[in-house]
Amino acid sequence: MVLCTGAGVRAEDSVNVLALKGPTAMGMVSLMDQADQGEITGENYDFQIVASPDEVSPAIAQGTTDIAAVPANLASVLYQKTNGGVQVLTINTLGVLYLVENGEQVQSVSDLKGKTIYASGKGATPEYALNYILKENGLTPGEDVQIEWKSEHTECVAALAEHEDAAALLPQPFVTTAQSKNDSLRVALDLTEEWDKIQKDNGGNSSLVTGVTVVRTEFAQEHPEIVEDFMGRYQESVSYVNEHTEEAAKLIGDYDIVPEEIAKKALPECNIVYIDGAEMKEKLSGYLEVLEQENPQAVGGVLPADEFYYDAE
Incomplete structure (x- = not known):
């Protein structure tokens, strides 16, 4: 199996691809399997799956990986840290x-007024996305809505069990995991849909973006044909994952990304996509602008230049 657990060793004469456990890796599993089965000719793809974003930065900086699926804001941070050393190829997860x-109390964002939300991810993108959606709906975080920050998703679920009039902010596939243990949990609001409503009302076209796929700029300049080959295969992989849930879920379980049964239920809610070019730039740049307004350090201090977006013209 092509799966590795570390990101510190470069496989020579190969295209080294790194992905994080969770939704940002799910769309790659068909491509991983093809590489594992020896079905790809022309390029030698070597995939590594890691558990923490902290493993991505050194792998990019040291050149031990060429392409990586990472959180959207981390891509911008890496761009600043490496002085333009990475470009974003695609949005892979909304x-x-x-x-x-x-x-059944919460049917709209306005229903959150007077409630407490339990959440994890303070000082990171979950906080900024939640704040943006609340404020755009006329609610002031800390006044109209109380947010209690926890260190783990499991703590949010536990708090929800003790305070039934509250809500919890959770990511997929953890939502599915929590529901498998407590069938009384109901998804009240999809933050992606709420973001899209705001954009429609404001005439914008950005999206709530979880993950993107980046390439080392030097690698892209030296091997444009390899990058194009990867993008084509990756697009096919994403299509397969979205169209063949059961088969994809088995692969996701085999690669220890998420347990198969959880993946089977969660996949339709994980918003796995392949978006490149001008549409990618439009959706991602608007998202990064929102983060930059909430906290400039979330995007590396300043917004990335146009060169950050690969082939976006």
Whole structure:
């Protein structure tokens, strides 16, 4: 199996691809399997799956990986840290954040007024996305809505069990995991849909973006044909994953990304996509602008230049 657990060793004469456990890796599993089965001729793809974004930065900086599926804001941070050393190829995952509750009280964002939301991800993109959606709906975080920050998703679910009139902010596939243990949990709001409503009302076209796929700029300049080959195969892989849920779920389980049964239920809610070119730039740049307004450090201090977006003209 092509799966590796570390990101520190470069496989020579290969295209080294790194992905994080979770939705950002799910869309790659068909391509991983093809490489594993020896079905790809022309390029030698070597895939590594890692558990933490902290493993991505050194792999990019040291050149031990060429292409990586990473959180959207991390791509911007890496661009700044490496002085333009990475470019974003595709959006691979739209929003995976959901508000869940016990009951039927929350039908719209306005229904959150006076409630407490339990969430993890303070000082990171979940906080900024939630704040943006609340504020755009006329609610002030900390005044109209109380947010209690926890260190783990499991703590949010536990708090929800103790306070049934509250809500919890959770990502997929953890939502599915939590529902498998407590069938009274209901998805009240999809933050991706709420983001899209705001954009429609404001005449914008950005999206809530979870993950993107980046390439080392030097690698892209030296091997444009390899990058194009990868993008074509990756697009096919994403299509396969979205169209063949059961088969894809088995592969996701085999590669230890998410357990098969959880993947089977969660895949339709994980918003796995393949978006490149001008549409990618439009959706991603608007998302990064929102993060930059919430906290410039979330995107590396300043917004990335146009060169950040690969082939976006």
